[in-house]
Amino acid sequence: ELKVEQNPLFLSMQEGKNYTIYCNYSTTSDRLYWYRQDPGKSLESLFVLLSNGAVKQEGRLMASLDTKARLSTLHITAAVHDLSATYFCAVDIAGTASKLTFGTGTRLQVTL
């Protein structure tokens, strides 16, 4: 059974600081996704990582994938309040009818 773990579960950080969210998964896969959810809202896709060593960046967020370590990171650079949200990573395995397995989420709160 594929398991996906994120840490930390909750992160409070000051504006301007850097931090990293970690996503570990239990089964070999080279397909990892990051989503963002604002409170009470739906999820929106942030990044799709499809190979070992893949790196994607959008604004102050950068995601990377190490398939050998079964680890993805979401790095936040110089955080701003607008980044406050819950971030989920999700993993699927090609050829298994694409059942995405989500992590428990990391709730990020950026304070002034």
Next chain:
Amino acid sequence: DGGITQSPKYLFRKEGQNVTLSCEQNLNHDAMYWYRQDPGQGLRLIYYSQIVNDFQKGDIAEGYSVSREKKESFPLTVTSAQKNPTAFYLCASSIQRQFYSGANVLTFGAGSRLTVL
């Protein structure tokens, strides 16, 4: 605009009642999904469908039922057999189809919040 429409946004149910949550998409996506989200937890897959008239159970299908009579529609019924139905329900779709091996990026609806009184 293309997207996924879920209704109702809020729903209250008495114990013992069945309720149906609607999900409609105009993205021409083949695959559709229902997820349940509980406070402070990740998403858990209830049911998914890759083609019309076919669907599979996800990880927590007990107490739920679905149908896929049209490509655009994937309604979820929460039956009285679901012991703890209070949750936020998210419908999603993707271009994923049978034997497709590309990335499976999901587009989500706005969600339906169900509360049992």
